Amino acid sequence: MSSILTVTLNPTIDLFGEVEVVRPIRKMRMSEQQYDPGGGGINVARVIIEIGGDAETVFLGGGATGAWLDALLARDGIQRRMVPIVGETRVAFAVQERGSGFDYRFVPPGPAVSAEEAETCLDIVRARQAGYVVASGSLPADTPPDIYARMAQIVVEKGGRFVLDSSGEGLCVTLERSRVFLVKPSLGELGQLVGHELDEQGAREAAVGLVKRGAAEMVAVTMGAQGALLATADEVLRMPTPRVKVRSAIGAGDSFLGAMVWALSSGWAVKGAFHLGIAAGAAAVLTPGTKLCRREDIRALYPMSPDADTELAAGL
Template sequence: MSVLAIALNPTIDVSSEVARVEPTRKMRTYNERRQAGGGGVNVARVIAELGGRPDLLILAGGATGAMLQDALRVLPVELHLVPISGSTRIAFMVHEEQTGLEYRFVPKGPEVSQRDITSALKIVEEFKGDFVVASGSLPKGASEDTYAQMAGAAARNGAKFVLDCPGPILRKVTGHAPIFLVKPSIGELEILVGRRLDEKGLGEAASALVQNADADYVAVTMGREGALLAGRHGTLRVSSKHVVVQSAVGAGDSFVGALTWFLMQGRSVEEAFRFGVAAGAAAAMTPGTELCRRDDVFAIYQDTEAARYVAPGRKA
């Protein structure tokens, strides 16, 4: 099976450490790392780490765009590039040693033209694979229904569309295009439904999206609390294995990439969901902008118990 990952607003992720974050004073950082990043890029990196060879669509430009391409060329990824006039953004993450806190600085990124988006959409229309995964924010200049257009193009080719994007953008896609699986965080789901959600409300809101045919499956990630999957048979809850957390960066992307890769191996959605939860925990074990490692994912997956669906209306 094949997959196309989409990163319309990729980044060069720079992470480092500092003893203490202080205003005004010059702080000397160390252990600097640079990685190709952004939602769809991270999804492709995870699939490659697990043994796949994904296609990857990126919009990139400027000197930083060239750096991004160089970083991706060393990976087993089939790259589809749409050149843009602006420069690819650089995101910064600083880990404060004294407190263990992370500080993340993520620019909005360059503005793109409608011609750039049309070129990207054409690549999606020409992709004849099994899965299309759109992950991350939309760049400035892209219309809010861009992902909806891509979901429609994927569906016309018989590909299953997986979506992971900020809450406000979800509103422009759910209910407007066929989606196989959507992965909001708790906060993104609350933005989508317009209210705060407790444990019961979380399952009800996710199930409502399935019942309304907004998506075949809704996977809600909850950090250390694991994740919840809503499907036509009810809801499924899997707890996350408690690990020593090094960084929260990339846990959601690791979840999506691992879930998709497991589906590509012919596994069920339920097994792939549990595998994704394991990948999210494995990503938390790595420092900076590193993602999950294959051996860690399989070790955690084998150590987690399978869960059963709870029928709609019953307590999980």
């Protein structure tokens, strides 16, 4: 199995709770409170470890909330390295309205991060010999927009595979200036990249276009309840999401990516890894709030794939 390093430049502490009804002005007493470490790369590492793999996560953290985030990762047994920054790590929170089942998510932008602070993450990636490096999450304010592109170049020069899950400048600049192994935009993020909204056919064409121009070896487009598609040089795979009872859609994309990267790093074929990602994304919506997928749910959902490998499933 290849080693996996995840990088999170704009992590969060994720707070979650439930209320009966969301109303203005009045106090709403919350129940079922959760506190979880969050941010794309951190969530990917959490998923990989839940499945039974090994992952180390590198993240920027500052202030009292940075120390709290580090403590939450220690609680969950995540191998980690925090890069200190001047700013305070952000705290995001989500509330589920029990009456409707809707999630209300409040996500602050996070602290500004200087080029010098971000450069430390590049130094860590440069010093590690990881088979897979997963950079996931938004770019903090003031961070150089080419930071992921430079990271990708370092990983490729060291013989590793660079995986990207970002949006805005982080996604656009990286795909313009470097070649990544796998990129995982959502349908909306891919639409922002090409400059207009996309339907499924448009997403397929855009994903194939990225592969053809050499921006990525594989493009996985997640489409929520509609499933996902995966474009490679050889084929386009399309798979719907298994029908499950939705508790919360939070973390489904990170669960998809974490499971797919774990499978690829473990030697699974591309099709099997893609199907495992679909199963993990579906498993994530079975859990409340900021809880991610559970291994037993993935194990139950993966065989629902028409091309599931029962021998691989037995090893989950």
